[in-house]
Amino acid sequence: MKIAVIQGPNLNMLGMREKHIYGSMTLDQIHAQLKGSADQNGIELEFFQSNLEGEIIDRIQECMGTVHGILINPAAYTHTSIAIADALKAVSLPTVEVHISNIYHREEFRQKSITASASTGVVTGFGPFGYHMGLIALTQIISEMFNAQQQQASAVPVEEENTTE
Numbered sequence: 502m503k504i505a506v507i508q509g510p511n512l513n514m515l516g517m518r519e520k521h522i523y524g525s526m527t528l529d530q531i532h533a534q535l536k537g538s539a540d541q542n543g544i545e546l547e548f549f550q551s552n553l554e555g556e557i558i559d560r561i562q563e564c565m566g567t568v569h570g571i572l573i574n575p576a577a578y579t580h581t582s583i584a585i586a587d588a589l590k591a592v593s594l595p596t597v598e599v600h601i602s603n604i605y606h607r608e609e610f611r612q613k614s615i616t617a618s619a620s621t622g623v624v625t626g627f628g629p630f631g632y633h634m635g636l637i638a639l640t641q642i643i644s645e646m647f648n649a650q651q652q653q654a655s656a657v658p659v660e661e662e663n664t665t666e
């Protein structure tokens with residue numbers, strides 16, 4: 502199973518500033534931890550961070566046919582970007598949106614997520630551990646989809662069943 506981890510603007514600054522809000526782990530440390538647990542479960546992660554909206558959209562589009570799901574923290578674009586929401590909807594992949602802080606405990610302008618409407622679910626407020634929670638949820642969703650597809654493929658059509666007499 503392959504999953505794209507997409508990180509939005511300023512998340513490359515984690516661990517350097519605003520530690521009281523986002524904690525002291527750097528993005529590289531978060532990714533290394535996430536990779537550790539993914540490796541143990543045979544999951545391949547592809548990491549990407551950009552400060553540019555268009556690059557994030559390009560990365561989302563590249564996910565089509567190349568990965569099974571998306572774990573994304575759109576950062577400030579969460580609250581502004583119809584374009585990222587559209588891209589997520591267009592690729593139509595299982596997607597979990599993660600926020601390190603609890604966006605509902607913060608300024609009013611952070612309390613609305615435009616991108617959440619394009620996500621399967623949202624994890625917010627659990628610090629960097631939220632990425633692990635998101636990954637567990639995402640792998641579960643993808644496995645369930647895969648199992649449902651397998652079941653459908655192996656199901657004997659009713660008509661065929663009736664014509665064996």
Ligand code: CA2
Pocket residue numbers: 510511512514515516517518519523574575576577578579599600601602603604611
């Ligand atoms: O809580 C989150 O994960 C956010 O997505 C983080 C975004 C913020 O705009 C969202 O409202 C909530 C900001 C990421 C910026 O990270 C920084 C890290 C260190 C120093 C400055 C910014």
